[in-house]
Amino acid sequence: MAVRPISITGDPVLHSPASEVTAVDDELRALVADMFETMDAAPGVGLAGPQVGVGKRLFVYSWTDDDGELWRGVAINPTLWQSPLSIEPLDDDSESEGCLSVPGERFPLRRADGVVLRATDLDGDEVEIEAWGWLARIFQHEYDHLDGILYADRLEHPFHKAAAKAVRKKGWGQPGSTWLPGVDHLED
Numbered sequence: 001m002a003v004r005p006i007s008i009t010g011d012p013v014l015h016s017p018a019s020e021v022t023a024v025d026d027e028l029r030a031l032v033a034d035m036f037e038t039m040d041a042a043p044g045v046g047l048a049g050p051q052v053g054v055g056k057r058l059f060v061y062s063w064t065d066d067d068g069e070l071w072r073g074v075a076i077n078p079t080l081w082q083s084p085l086s087i088e089p090l091d092d093d094s095e096s097e098g099c100l101s102v103p104g105e106r107f108p109l110r111r112a113d114g115v116v117l118r119a120t121d122l123d124g125d126e127v128e129i130e131a132w133g134w135l136a137r138i139f140q141h142e143y144d145h146l147d148g149i150l151y152a153d154r155l156e157h158p159f160h161k162a163a164a165k166a167v168r169k170k171g172w173g174q175p176g177s178t179w180l181p182g183v184d185h186l187e188d
């Protein structure tokens, strides 16, 4: 197992739709093991294939809920049903989100409160998870990565502009930028 470099916004792999996983083989199992290790090293609560330069439809997640229950797994070729978006005003604190491919930044973004994730696991079994709150947000964020969408793409005014400015300031937004958890320490 190895920690893999994480692609930073601007790399084409993050902005293109990923392709279906066609086989669960040793190569895929090694990729998933590396993705868990990379996510934990970052540290992060989710990591999608494109973020380690692999344009395939899978992501890993690891999150402990308020009751101390650990939600950790891999979703291969997922589908996602989402509840309608609330029209309440955005809460800048409780609805803020970040991304390992836009490291060190956080911006408020409205997400659906509830989702149903259906995916295949490494044994080829169908998994269905109904998620609410933060886990639902993680699933939406990671699922978006598989369609080439970063959370920064979804931000509304004035956060969209602030994110674009941060990307420019850090010299991101071009192909080939990566960072390596445990080696590169990114300033906030």
Ligand code: ZN
Pocket (backbone or CB within 6 Å): 098, 099, 100, 101, 141, 145, 151
């Ligand atoms: Zn992300």
